[in-house]
Amino acid sequence: xxxxxxxxxxxxxxxxxxxxxxxxxxxxxxxxxxxxxxxxxxxxxxxxxxxxxxxxxxxxxxxxxxxxxxxxxxxxxxxxxxxxxxxxxxxxxxxxxxxxxxxxxxxxxxxxxxxxxxxxxxxxxxxxxxxxxxxxxxxxxxxxxxxxxxxxxxxxxxxxxxxxxxxxxxxxxxxxxxxxxxxxxxxxxxxxxxxxxxxxxxxxxxxxxxxxxxxxxxxxxxxxxxxxxxxxxxxxxxxxxxxxxx
Numbered sequence: 001x002x003x004x005x006x007x008x009x010x011x012x013x014x015x016x017x018x019x020x021x022x023x024x025x026x027x028x029x030x031x032x033x034x035x036x037x038x039x040x041x042x043x044x045x046x047x048x049x050x051x052x053x054x055x056x057x058x059x060x061x062x063x064x065x066x067x068x069x070x071x072x073x074x075x076x077x078x079x080x081x082x083x084x085x086x087x088x089x090x091x092x093x094x095x096x097x098x099x100x101x102x103x104x105x106x107x108x109x110x111x112x113x114x115x116x117x118x119x120x121x122x123x124x125x126x127x128x129x130x131x132x133x134x135x136x137x138x139x140x141x142x143x144x145x146x147x148x149x150x151x152x153x154x155x156x157x158x159x160x161x162x163x164x165x166x167x168x169x170x171x172x173x174x175x176x177x178x179x180x181x182x183x184x185x186x187x188x189x190x191x192x193x194x195x196x197x198x199x200x201x202x203x204x205x206x207x208x209x210x211x212x213x214x215x216x217x218x219x220x221x222x223x224x225x226x227x228x229x230x231x232x233x234x235x236x237x238x239x240x241x242x243x244x245x246x
Contacts, residue, residue: 010044014045017037024056031088045199050192051105085110090117099194100117101120104188112130113143120180121179131161148160
């Protein structure tokens with residue numbers, strides 16, 4: 001179905017979801033449309049998340065303020081509004097397929113929280129990342145403060161969140177926020193597509209089980225047993241025989 005704020009395209013088993021708003025800003029329509037688009041994506045094998053002009057300037061403060069302002073001082077009403085935003089971000093991590101974030105230009109606030117919910121993150125050389133909510137007098141509440149410490153360590157996550165200062169692509173790679181830095185946006189999108197096709201060629205159940213185990217948050221032994229149980233349910237003799245032929 002057509003959307004106003006995102007464009008969903010498919011080529012073979014790879015879906016690409018492009019944020020189409022001006023500067024990749026996340027307005028109220030985006031929060032409604034994103035979960036709907038993610039529901040369509042599940043039929044694919046891999047998802048690439050990217051922006052058009054840049055990845056994302058984060059929350060469209062002016063547009064969202066019209067919805068948020070009437071709820072201030074009413075925690076339950078405020079939480080209901082934010083729940084829609086959570087559905088969009090959490091939807092990325094809850095997909096059973098791998099999600100690759102391809103970041104060019106700025107990745108700010110809610111944009112950074114969105115890529116923290118992805119499985120793999122690549123960027124181009126000019127990319128910049130920041131979590132500036134503290135400068136606006138608010139606490140980031142879309143999952144970034146929960147996920148970033150696991151990705152880059154608590155100290156570096158605290159540096160991003162408490163200072164609100166941006167980091168460049170080289171720093172993001174050194175910190176482990178991204179795993180590859182490409183010279184240009186064009187090279188970035190080509191590499192993201194190559195990686196997506198590589199993943200799409202792997203057994204879907206194995207990818208899903210790996211993703212779920214990485215995310216489960218269980219203690220060490222319980223997480224290992226969870227992986228064993230997944231294999232017990234989904235591993236097949238045919239799959240083993242095909243692997244041995246390679």
